[in-house]
Amino acid sequence: MRSSASNQFLVNFRRKPPLNWILLCFISVLALIAIFSSSSSRTLDAFTSSPIPDLYNTYRRLKEQAATDILEIRSLSAGITHAKEFDICGKERENYVPCYNVTANLAAGFRDGEEFDRHCEVSRVGSRCLARPPKDYKIPLRWPAGRDVIWSGNVKITKDQFLSSGSMTKRIMLLEENQIAFHSEDGINIDGVKDYSRQIAEMIGLGSDAEFHQAGVHTILDIGCGFGSLGAHLLSLNLMTVCIAAYEVFGSQVQMALERGLPAIIGNFKSRQLPYPSLSFDMIHCAQCGISWDEKDGAFLIEADRLLKPGGYFVLTSASSKSQGGSLNGKKKNVFMPVEDFAQNICWSLLAQQDETYAWQKTTDAHCYASRKQGAIALCKEDYDAPAYYQPLQSCISGTTSKRWVSLQNRSSESQLSSAELEVHGKCSS
Secondary structure: OHHHHHHHHHHHHHHOOOHHHHHHHHHHHHHHHHHHHHHHHHHHHHHHHOOHHHHHHHHHHHHHHHHHHHHHHHHHHOOOOOOOOOEEOOHHHOOOOOOOOHHHHHHOOOOOOHHHOOOOOOOOOOOOEEOOOOOOOOOOOOOOHHHHEEEHHHOOOOHHHHHHOOOOOOOOOEEEOOEEEOOOOOOOOOOOHHHHHHHHHHHOOOOOHHHOHHHOOOEEEEEOOOOOHHHHHHHOOOOEEEEEEOOOOOOOHHHHHHHOOOOEEEOOOOOEOOOOOOOOEEEEEEEOOOOOOOOHHHHHHHHHHHHEEEEEEEEEEOOOOHHHHHHHHHHHHHHHHHHHHHHHHOOEEEEEEEOOEEEEEEOOOOOHHHHOOOOOOOEOOHHHHOOOOOOEOOOOEOOOOOOOOOOHHHOOOOOOOOHHHHHHHOOOOO
């Protein structure tokens, strides 16, 4: 009976739905439309009101955080703890230079100048710390003013050291309160470096030092650079001059040059090669640099030959001693005669001599060394051209088989690469 009643109700409903059901369905549809339209409007407003940069900033932060998390995970997986913050060193290590410890070197048996060389194996320091600046340190003046004027408190040198200095590039500078000036108020360099630079240019056949580029001279190694006066002047002529000097506890030439914004490193000829590849420099300059070039069977001159490019120049200036009167010629002979004799064995030709300054030029002929019969220097093996830095001084000539054996004089005045250099370095596409 229930079944028949239900069937009758469904039949009646299908035929004509009740009015109240129709109204209920219509109201429900309207409510759903209102709800969905409100939700979509809020969603659209949220997207349109959010600034795009915030999305990018959020993405960048998440990316940086993810990179940090990955590094931390790698450190934890490798058992590495977080980096330890170093303490500040004591005042006694204000001028500390790693691998240079004269006392430790002497105790290890190094003598004859090698105690001032780089020996990391005997100068290890147990605790590490951050070297503090000098007490009166000030931010250097901006270039180019900082090239000619520095703060005296930034360098470890005293007025007495200035006054006792007498070399070509270490004559008296102007000391004014807390500054050191390297030229006078009228702009003339008071140590005569401009005249000296012009003299060198004339000795190698140029009209002035402004023509160095025309002779192929672009890079210069200044050994024992003093206060860097020559390098500062040549830099104004667009010539790159690198200062190299031995380690000094006080009055460091390297420290002075670096403070002026000039390239400089600590280096010593005594036992090891300088940290430069063969055929690196167009000119090597030594003005009273304290090197006895004839020692160790000419090994120092052989090292200079290794560094010089074919056709490069070697300029040597010795201290004058007019107080010796008539013995000056004998002094010149004693100083330069061994150099002149050995220079011929390594195919250097003497270009000129003025007063106490001599200028030699390296050969451009790679076969010249092998053609020497008397006093000939052996050639190094072919694979010797690319050794690790700080190798012992050698007694053989290197670089003759290198593709970088390109004469300076083959370059154009516009400093463009020659065809031989383009073969080595390649050509940049425009």
